[in-house]
Amino acid sequence: AVVLALADEIDASRGDVMAAAHDPCEIADQFAAHLLWLGTQPLLPGRPYWLKIGSRTVGAQVTEIKHKVDVNTQEALAARSLELNEVGYCNLYLDQAIPFEAYADSRELGGFILIDRQDNATVAAGTLAFALRRAGNIHWQHLEVDQAARARIKHQAPRCVWFTGLSGAGKSTVANLVEKRLLALGRHTYLLDGDNVRHGLNKDRGFTDEDRVENIRRVAEVARLMVDAGLVVLVSFISPFRAERRMARELFAEGQFLEVFVDTPLAVAEQRDAKGLYAKARAGQLRNFTGIDSPYEVPEHPDVVLDTVAESPEALAERLANLLLGDS
Template identity: 80%
Template sequence: MTTATATAIAEYLRQHETKSLLRFITCGSVDDGKSTLIGRLLHDTRLLFDDQLAALQSDSRRHGTQGDAVDYALLVDGLAAEREQGITIDVAYRFFSTDKRKFIVADCPGHEQYTRNMATGASTAEVAVVLVDARKGLLTQTRRHSYIVSLLGIRHVVLAVNKMDLVGYDQGVFDGIVEGYRTLAAQLGIEQVQAIPLSALNGDNLLLRSDATPWYDGPSLLAHLETVEASRDNRDIGFRLPVQWVNRPHQDFRGFAGTVVAGSIEPGEEVVVLPSGRRSKVARIVTDAGDLTAANAGQAVTLTLADELDVSRGDVIATAARPPQVADQFAAHLLWMGEHALLPGRPYWLKLGARTVSATVTEIKHKVDVNTQAHLAAKHLELNEVGYCNLGLDQPIAFEAYADNRELGGFILIDRQSNATVAAGTLDFALRRAGNIHWQHVDVDKAARARSKHQAPRCVWFTGLSGAGKSAIANLVDKRLHALGHHAFVLDGDNVRHGLNKDLGFTDEDRVENIRRVAEVARLMTEAGLIVLVSFISPFRAERRMARELFGQGEFIEVFVDTPLEVAEQRDVKGLYAKARAGQIPNFTGIDSPYEKPESAELVLDTVNTSAEALAERVVALVLGDGPAA
């Protein structure tokens, strides 16, 4: 190799390393040509190896939709199910490069049921290419994807009006679609829209301007992507480093590793650790290549501090002069991704960066009609619905509004039973009242009240079908404890609905709130030193777990009154099952609303083969610590 050749190669590599990187997505309704567009881009920019091109030609003959011609969509529709159905299911990421820029493109599915996948692709993108079939115009999924694009902070959109060849490259069709989309973009706060008429299949206006659209004087798609300034840099909010790992290789070194998500820092600068609020100064900025004199946004570093502070994974190290807020209640936008509806009051895990806390949606302020952007009243959110909600956490976290910093303002919700991600959200602002509420100290505490009653406080939670015998057994337990000189109280489902919960019905949402309120009352009663006997159907495991977590170790005793449905129906002294079977009582547990049996109750009572009196004695023995659980 000659010196000149080596120099040319080195210069080429240097230029390639310094080229900017643009992340963009293709989205829109199903069959608008997203995969074809990306496949044609890869093909026409000559980024396919010979074996890839041969495989594409072979696959086109087997699975293609273009007859004898190449089906470019097959380059990104990699799943067997995608090729069989001719649709995109998962997000397909592809890298390509031109002389001016490097690109990572995410091909997002168009089907409504895969909206969650589209949100995943959009979460890291800087530009969205929204495809519209020129024959169909703006569809519901076009509007839904555009709303999500706006929600996730993408302000630069390419409106790719595709399949213009199928409408004879009619400028009137193009102009009508553009006018409608610009109105939508203005409603959503999308700042920049570049509309381009395309035929992805034929390559019109893809790499170069096409003679088929002489009336269009804008850039080609690739030319626009090569030049668009679409940085999503965070606003100037100051230094922020979420701690991902406490680095302690030996006893003489303790550092806090993470990626700087905003601002810059130098050794000697004062920082604050949140949510604790403890302050120190940066001693060193450590990397595998040696210490740095400064760390900037995007760099992965390890900080050491001048003082020994308790810093854990999920904490945020920030500039002391301009720290982020700390709160435990928020207003937030939420895209629901779960198969089962979001129910306010049900506990989930909230994961923001490296921090995971328990969270509940305390209120759904409204949901959004993706067609009109209208705000609609809602008690729950179904799959792919978007809502504006209030969130409550079990502990405060450091955060930024998503508009200021997506790393500290974007979160997911996780189902606590299945560990599945059920929602993606963006924090809007803290509910200020949360920081003004503090626990008021009382001198006579739970332990003192329990000593005066000569008993250990307990919450005995009876759960089972209607007619199982919960109330009867709880009443016998109450009588026995009273006879023994103990202080107990029964919270019965029917009785509570006459007062505290008289405003609640029997929908899933109301059942969740019903249990939440009763659990809080029961907790207060144990604070008073009482033994509380809670007799509620409480059909959902998630809410029973929520109730359990309000109590200390050993204070909560779950008693499953295990009575088969047919036996409960035979007892049916209130005639409820008969009315439910006749359709007169909707949402009746065991008939048209599910009952989830406990998986690890402290006590299981068989009411078919054992008398209520004998079962009550077993409960009393367990509560007083005189007998086994089974």
């Protein structure tokens, strides 16, 4: 056992690193890294994971797969995801800066694992190569006007109301009715609709799992900015994966994120099929369609459940609007 007595009162705890003053560790939150993927589900850039390095655990995302490596020829191959036992060279982003060394210099401060946030399974082992230059050049700018001041002048509590459900469930219909009610009562709102956003911000995204993850990541970040502006933002997206909905929730302060599950059976949504999308998917003309050949992960603990079979859109919107007005 070793006891260290510090001359100054310093908040040091498990996971912190002590180094010689003449040879300190680098500190960064963005890295180039080599990964061996061990998960049964593919690695998707933008999906949140836990990164454990030494005795420290921080939030992490793979922001870009630079290439994967052919283990037989060592050739670098283009890749948008990594499957089981594939090796890739990636960019990593962490939610806080950590002390580190390149793996070539220190196995303890350069080797890490990635952990799935849902089941805590180890999904990757990796080594840090170097810190990305932007990690040391980008800093938070202090702003005098904050969210509280923006909300105060609008006389409302800013919220993110996240509608999730199958295509045709009625998400946009209910969200639109809720916004009309709030606007009529003087609330400052904005509605982010999945189809509308794909005409601009996300026009470069398709419907593969990789594209869906990035689609939700971008929209969640935009919603966070709108909440910071003091708005009540309504987000109407299929958002089929629990991991990305959890990622969105974690961007907001406690109580500011409301997950609304628009619960409509597949058969009912398909019967409505106002856009003809289910018919195209059944005919094989539309790939990666949620509910047909791409999964929808039902929320396990949504904040609100709206049953569109038992109640009309108007009644559901009234109930949800009253809930939001009561909280504000």
